[in-house]
Amino acid sequence: MKLAIIGIGKMGMLHAGIMNALDDVELCAVSDSTNFLLNGVKSLKPELNTYDNYVKMLDKEQPDAVVIATPVFLHVPMAEECTKRNIPFFLEKPLSPASDQAVELIEMVESKDLVTMVGYMMRYVDTYMKAKAILESGVLGKVITVHSTIYVAQLFRKGKGWRYSKEQAGGGVVIGQATHLIDLLQWMLGPVERVTGHTINWYSEEVEDFAHVHFEFKNGAMGWMDSSWSIRHHRLMQINIEIHAEKGNLFVCDDYAKLYLDEPADGFNAGWTNWYNPDLFHGVEIDVGGPQYSRQGIAFIDAVKNGKPVASDLRNAFEVQKIVDAIYKSAENHGQPTDV
Amino acid sequence: MIDRILLGHNQFFGVNHLDAKVGDQKAAQFGQVQKIMDIINFCYDQDVKAMMMSTHERALLVAEEIQKSDRLRENLGIYLLVPYIAKYIKQANEKGIVNIVRDSLKETSFAGKLGMFMRGGMGLLTKDVKTMIKLLVDFEVAPFSKLNLKAIFLHDALTDLALGWDMPDVLELFADHVEKKYNAIPAFCTKNLPRLMRLFEKTHIKNPLIMASINKLGYQVNPSREEFEDALKKYELQLLAMSTLAAGYLKPKEAYEYLFSLPRVDSVVVGLSSTNHAVETFSEIRKHI
Numbered sequence: 001m002k003l004a005i006i007g008i009g010k011m012g013m014l015h016a017g018i019m020n021a022l023d024d025v026e027l028c029a030v031s032d033s034t035n036f037l038l039n040g041v042k043s044l045k046p047e048l049n050t051y052d053n054y055v056k057m058l059d060k061e062q063p064d065a066v067v068i069a070t071p072v073f074l075h076v077p078m079a080e081e082c083t084k085r086n087i088p089f090f091l092e093k094p095l096s097p098a099s100d101q102a103v104e105l106i107e108m109v110e111s112k113d114l115v116t117m118v119g120y121m122m123r124y125v126d127t128y129m130k131a132k133a134i135l136e137s138g139v140l141g142k143v144i145t146v147h148s149t150i151y152v153a154q155l156f157r158k159g160k161g162w163r164y165s166k167e168q169a170g171g172g173v174v175i176g177q178a179t180h181l182i183d184l185l186q187w188m189l190g191p192v193e194r195v196t197g198h199t200i201n202w203y204s205e206e207v208e209d210f211a212h213v214h215f216e217f218k219n220g221a222m223g224w225m226d227s228s229w230s231i232r233h234h235r236l237m238q239i240n241i242e243i244h245a246e247k248g249n250l251f252v253c254d255d256y257a258k259l260y261l262d263e264p265a266d267g268f269n270a271g272w273t274n275w276y277n278p279d280l281f282h283g284v285e286i287d288v289g290g291p292q293y294s295r296q297g298i299a300f301i302d303a304v305k306n307g308k309p310v311a312s313d314l315r316n317a318f319e320v321q322k323i324v325d326a327i328y329k330s331a332e333n334h335g336q337p338t339d340v
Numbered sequence: 341m342i343d344r345i346l347l348g349h350n351q352f353f354g355v356n357h358l359d360a361k362v363g364d365q366k367a368a369q370f371g372q373v374q375k376i377m378d379i380i381n382f383c384y385d386q387d388v389k390a391m392m393m394s395t396h397e398r399a400l401l402v403a404e405e406i407q408k409s410d411r412l413r414e415n416l417g418i419y420l421l422v423p424y425i426a427k428y429i430k431q432a433n434e435k436g437i438v439n440i441v442r443d444s445l446k447e448t449s450f451a452g453k454l455g456m457f458m459r460g461g462m463g464l465l466t467k468d469v470k471t472m473i474k475l476l477v478d479f480e481v482a483p484f485s486k487l488n489l490k491a492i493f494l495h496d497a498l499t500d501l502a503l504g505w506d507m508p509d510v511l512e513l514f515a516d517h518v519e520k521k522y523n524a525i526p527a528f529c530t531k532n533l534p535r536l537m538r539l540f541e542k543t544h545i546k547n548p549l550i551m552a553s554i555n556k557l558g559y560q561v562n563p564s565r566e567e568f569e570d571a572l573k574k575y576e577l578q579l580l581a582m583s584t585l586a587a588g589y590l591k592p593k594e595a596y597e598y599l600f601s602l603p604r605v606d607s608v609v610v611g612l613s614s615t616n617h618a619v620e621t622f623s624e625i626r627k628h629i
Contacts, residue, residue, distance in 0.1 A: 009432070009436070010432045010433075010437060013501060013505075014501070016504070016505065017500070017501045017503070017504025017505050018504055020504055020505060020506065021503070021506075021535070027505070034438060036438055036441070037437070037438070039469060040469045043468075043469040043470065044469060044505075044507050044509060044510060045505060045506075152430070153430075154430045154433055154434060155433075155434055159433075159434050160434065160435040160436065160439055161435055161436045161439070163433065229433075233367075233368075234364070235354050235355070235360070235363065235364070235367075235426060236360060236426060238360055253360070254360065255358060255360055256359065276358055276359070276587075276589075277357070277358065277559070277587070278358070278586050278587055281558070281559050281560065283558065283562040283563045283564045283565075284562055284563060285562075285563050286500070286503070286504055286532050286535060286562070286563075287500065287531040287532055287562045288497070288500045288501055288503075288504045288531075289497060289500075289501075291562075
C-alpha cells in the first residue's frame with residue numbers, strides 16, 4: 001500500500017514514522033512547502049520522492065492513502081483534492097478554522113463513502129477507553145454533571161506562526177488543544193446542545209489563551225471545561241475529567257481511571273475501583289510518541305485495507321467543529337447561551 | 341566499562357510514568373537544586389557513582405553544582421540523554437520546527453558559527469542536514485561537556501522516529517559523532533527494542549548500548565515482553581534497563597529477580613526521590629550483579 005504525506009512538520013513526521021513501519025505500507029512520497037524540511041528528508045532518505053506541490057504529488061504518485069498534517073486553514077482544500085481522486089485520507093485535527101468551510105467536503109466524502117479519519121487520538125488512550133466502557137456499561141446511572149480541564153505550560157509570550165493567527169488556525173487554545181477534550185466529552189456523554197463560552201486573549205493578540213465553557217448535553221447532563229495553554233507546572237498537556245452521576249463518580253485523566261460506586265453493580269464493588277496505566281497497558285507494533293498514535297495509525301490503515309471502522313471520522317470532527325464555532329460565537333457575545 | 345547501577349533523573353524534573361500530578365509534586369519537592377545534590381551525594385557514598393541526565397533546563401543547574409564538587413566532577417559518570425524532547429515539542433507548538441532550528445543554531449558557540457560561515461553560512465548549512473544534526477547535538481551537550489561524560493543517549497522519540505522512517509544512517513551519524521567528538525559511548529533509548537535491533541543490522545554499529553523499559557509486568561515493553569526477551573537472546577547488545585519496577589507496581593525483590601534472569605542485562609537505572617529505601621534497593625540489585 002502506497003502512502004503519501006502532505007506536511008512533514010512535527011505531526012506529519014510522527015504519522016509517517018508509525019505507518020511506514022506497518023506491514024504492507026510503503027511511504028512513497030512527501031510534500032511540504034518548506035524547503036528546509038524537504039531538504040532534510042532528501043538528504044536522509046534519498047529514495048523517497050519529495051514534492052513542493054501536493055497536487056503534483058497526488059497526480060504523479062497516485063497513493064492508496066494520504067496523511068494531511070498541515071496548518072488548519074489548508075486542511076479542507078487538501079482533503080477535497082484527495083476526495084476528488086477517491087484517495088482515503090487521515091487528517092490532523094482540528095477539521096477546519098470554521099465548520100461552514102467544511103460542509104461541501106463532508107457532502108462529497110459521504111456521497112462517495114470514502115474512508116477518512118481525523119486525529120482525535122485521545123480515543124485510543126487506555127484510560128479514556130476504559131472510562132468510555134464504564135459509561136456504556138450503565139453502572140453509573142444517569143450522568144448529572146461533568147467538570148473538566150485541559151492545561152499545558154506552553155505559551156508565556158507571544159507565539160509565532162499559524163497557530164496564533166485567527167484566520168489560519170480558526171482560534172486559539174479551544175480549537176488548537178481543547179478540541180481533544182471536547183471530542184472526549186462528546187464521545188463519552190453524547191451530543192452537545194448548547195454552550196456558553198468566555199475567553200481571554202492574554203499572550204496572543206488574535207486568539208484566546210484561556211477559555212471557560214459551560215455545556216448542556218442533549219441527554220440532559222451539564223458540565224464545564226476550563227482550558228489554557230498558559231498554565232504553569234503542566235509539563236505535558238494534561239486532561240482531567242470528573243463525571244458525577246446518579247450512582248457514583250468517574251475520575252479520568254491520561255494516567256488513570258477511578259470509579260466510585262455507592263452500591264456494588266455489574267461485578268464492581270461498592271467504593272473505589274482504580275485502573276492505572278500499568279493495569280491497562282498492552283504493547284504496540286511500533287511506538288513513536290505514545291501507543292495512542294500507533295493505535296490510531298493502525299486503525300486508519302486497517303480501515304483503508306479492510307473497511308474497518310475508525311474511532312473518529314470526518315463527520316465526528318465536523319460535530320466537534322460545530323461545538324467550537326458555538327463556543328466562539330458565545331464568547332463574542334459575552335457568554336450568551338448559543339445553540340450548537 | 342558501563343556502571344551497573346545508575347541513578348535516574350526523571351523524579352528530579354517532574355516526570356512520573358504513573359501519575360503526572362505526582363511528577364509535578366516531585367518537581368516542586370526538588371525545587372531547590374541542593375535537594376537533588378543531596379540524593380546524588382548520598383548515592384555516591386553508597387558507591388552508586390553514575391547517573392542519567394536529561395538536558396532539561398534545570399539539569400543545567402545540577403551540572404553546575406556537579407562541576408563545583410571535585411569528587412563528583414572527576415568520578416561521577418554522566419549518562420546524558422539528548423535532547424530533552426518535551427521542550428522541543430512545546431517549542432514546535434510555540435514557533436514551529438524551522439524557527440527552533442534557526443534559534444538553536446544562532447545560540448551555538450562563536451567558534452561553531454565561524455566554522456559554519458566558512459562552510460557557506462546559514463543558508464547552505466540548512467541544506468547540509470547531516471552537519472546540522474551534529475551541531476544540534478553539540479548545542480544540547482555543550483553545558484555538560486566538562487563533566488565525566490560516559491555515554492550519550494539519543495532520546496527514544498528520535499531513535500524511534502529514525503526507526504519508523506527506516507533511516508539507519510541517522511543512527512550511524514549520531515554514533516560516529518558522539519564517539520569522535522566526545523569520546524563517549526554512543527547509546528540509544530528506545531520503546532521498540534526488538535525492531536531497533538533489526539535496523540542496527542543495516543548499520544556498522546555493533547553491540548550497541550540500549551536503554552529500554554523492561555519489567556515482569558511488560559509495562560511499556562513493545563511489542564510484547566516475550567518478543568523483547570527473544571530479542572535479548574538473539575542480538576548482541578548491552579542493555580541498560582529502565583522502568584524495572586513498572587512505575588512502582590513491582591516490589592524490588594520480585595522485580596530484580598526477574599530482570600537479572602534475562603541475558604545481556606548489564607545495568608539498571610534506579611529512580612530515587614528519597615534515601616529511605618535506597619540502601620535496600622541497592623543491596624537487592626547487588627545480590628544479582
